[in-house]
Amino acid sequence: MIILGIHTNHDASAALFDDYRMVSAVALERLTRIKSDGYRYPAEAVEECLAIAGLRREDVDVVALPRSEFAPKYFKRRAWWAKTKADGEGRLDLFRQMALHLGAAPDAIFDVALWLDDHGFAPSTRVHFYNHHDAHALGALFHTDWNDALLYTSDGYGDRVNASARLLKDGQLTALWGDDRDGLKLLGYEGARSSIGQLYLEVTAALGFKPLRHEGKVLGLAAWGKPVFAPELRANYTVDALGRTHGRMRLKDLRRRVHEMVKSAPREDVAASVQTVLEEVVLEAVGNILKNHPAKALGLAGGVFANVKLNQRLAERFPFQELFVYPAMSDAGIAAGGVLEFLLERDGLPSWLGHRYRFDTLYYGRDFDAEAEDAFRAAGAYAEYVGDPAAEAARRIADGAIVGTFLGAMEYGPRALGARSIMARATERSINDTLNKRLDRTEFMPFAPVVRIERYKEVFELPDSLVYPAQFMTTTCDVKPGWRDRVPAITHVDGTARPQLISRSQNAVYWDILDEYEKLTGLPVLINTSFNVHEEPIINAPAECVRALKDRRVDLVVTKGAIWSFAG
Incomplete structure (x- = not known):
């Protein structure tokens, strides 16, 4: 079965699988030469993945799609499409709309046939809508041979969730919190103000860098500074016994305060402060989860774990046998994760686990x-x-x-x-x-x-x-x-x-x-x-x-x- 995963937000990408075997995976930016290119259907990446495999769109059996970045014409009623951007572009959490309309199936809300026809896929092609954080987490698990592991994801925001925790133990994969795949409930949702990834984005922007692109510069600066604002920033976040992070300040108030910090102190000190808080919050979150759910291995994914110093700190703090960060940890990696979610739902966990393989190369x-x-x-x-x-x-x-x-x-x-x-x-x-x-x-x-x-x-x-x-x-x-x-x-x-x-x-x-x-x-x-x-x-x-x-x-x-x- 040929399965194509597509990601349409920032860092858009495509990934092609022949059943469980990844054949090709390409970020849109590598083809258009526009850094972090996205917020659209990544046609160039789709065609590149197919060309590498010697296939055409007509050969695709399943397309795995995200829940947002669709034009209004694909929703069967205009009321089911939401204008959520100031410039008028349309973004909609499809599963949120399903929940609002009494648990409707995706094709009751979304015109799958029209989408397939517009993009050149056969009418018989199946469409699977994947969950953002599930796609992150499954990539971090599939390319291991673990049987006892905690999967922790964290980013700015995705499908109304900024972090999630899952546990693999005794042949069972359990969502502890942060999973909303059924569209009817949200476990641990508090929005962007509780997102430690969002804090790092805000500091990146306040320092004059480009968020979602230059967080590595902030990490580099941090080693040169003193974390003078760390106590104040840390006080904004609490971590509960389940490992969920809760933010006190409204996002606009936090943004204003971060800009005040940048104006009043060396940028190295602001960078050191946010890096310290990131490490403290994530370490506390993982530690609290482990108190209730001990695990031998840790799988990480989501843009927060592009922070290589944080990953070192996690390995130093906890006695895991192995820690693995999904190599395409940002949203560019969830096209592949969406395919893995489809395969899990198609075959069930025992079969899915049996098909796993460790990455040799990328x-x-x-x-x-x-x-x-x-x-x-x-x-x-x-x-x-x-x-x-x-x-x-x-x-x-x-x-x-x-x-x-x-x-x-x-x-x-x-x-x-x-x-x-x-x-x-x-x-x-x-x-x-x-x-x-x-x-x-x-x-x-x-x-x-x-x-x-x-x-x-x-x-x-x-x-x-x-x-x-x-x-x-x-x-x-x-x-x-x-x-x-x-x-x-x-x-x-x-x-x-x-x-x-x-x-x-x-x-x-x-x-x-x-x-x-x-x-x-x-x-x-x-x-x-x-x-x-x-x-x-x-x-x-x-x-x-x-x-x-x-x-x-x-x-x-x-x-x-x-x-x-x-x-x-």
Whole structure:
């Protein structure tokens, strides 16, 4: 069965499954080149996912859709469509309308046939409307082999819920709170004012950054400041015995107070304050849940868990055997989660659990290897080296070159993991300024490191519980004291780094470059940062890679069979 998941809000995306096997997954932004593109049907992402699989829309058996971002014409009565945006765009929580109309089925409210026809799907295509936080949580569970786990989600807001908790134990998956899939009840709903994710968004905006995009800058700033406002902000939130967060202030009052803080203190202090409160609230929430529902593992999803320092704190505080953050933790990941929800409802939990698999790689985009070399030559690029590029690339990096990788299929999720990465040596702190200047970036934390999985224990104090998520760069850990001065470019002021662990089976050329670099220098670590300039998405196609090389964003580009430049 071919199942297509679609997400239509910010960070719109599509994901295609052949039954339980993920075939392709692409964020709209990678194709349109507009950061966080969304709030519409992601036609380009849908077509890309189908093209990767060699399929057409007519081949799709099921479409998994969210509950909002539909035009009014798809609702059978105009009264069932709500104008909730000042600019007149329509957004509606479909299940909320179902609840208001006596538990009506989706097709009693929504014209499924018209939607399918307008978007080119066969009339026989089934449509499944998925729950936002259920989609988050199921992704964090499906790619594990756990039998005893807490699933905790947190974000700004989604389907009237800002957080949720579920428990897998004794073969049962139980929604503790935050689940409204039946549309008739809301467990733990209090709106945006109780959302710790919303607080972080408000601070991001008040500091002059773009919310839903620049929260990582706030995290970077936080290590440089003092949490002087943390007590005041923390007093706004209580966490009850079930682990639910409750906010006291109205959102507009909280927003006004945050702006006053920014005007009265260094921005580093405001950032440190909100980071401290985020950690305290989430740690208390998880701790309270565990008092009533002990669990051996923790699955995390939702935009809050893009905060890698928070994820480290959770692993340090609680003795989980393993912690896993769904790699596409933001809303870009719920297209896949929506498919998983459909499969769970179709087959039941025992079968669903039996089909689970752990992620090996996240290379679910298009593979351009067959056409990359022709694109480079057509643009006038010069193949400086032809053959296995690893040893030569390592030598050039050791000599100070900044090298981009264009290897196989693009990554799924927000992290560059070797397919579309920039590599550089980590031995000089000044490389951060050099790279930021060449990429037009303004960052407040060092670049992330990559290390072969066989060598991470020498450099990083990474607990066993974080080895799996560290393969996808979703957590920080402490850099061992003896290494902080040896690799200063990847060590933050607080002594942490956000490593990627890589095995050769995941990306042979990438792993081989690290291996050859260590043979030359004795150092197992290199910088890995995403292959993009400021405010652009990570590159996808050869044309974007060629432009970056021509614009001197990088000195060289490594493909599977050559090293390219415009110097020849």
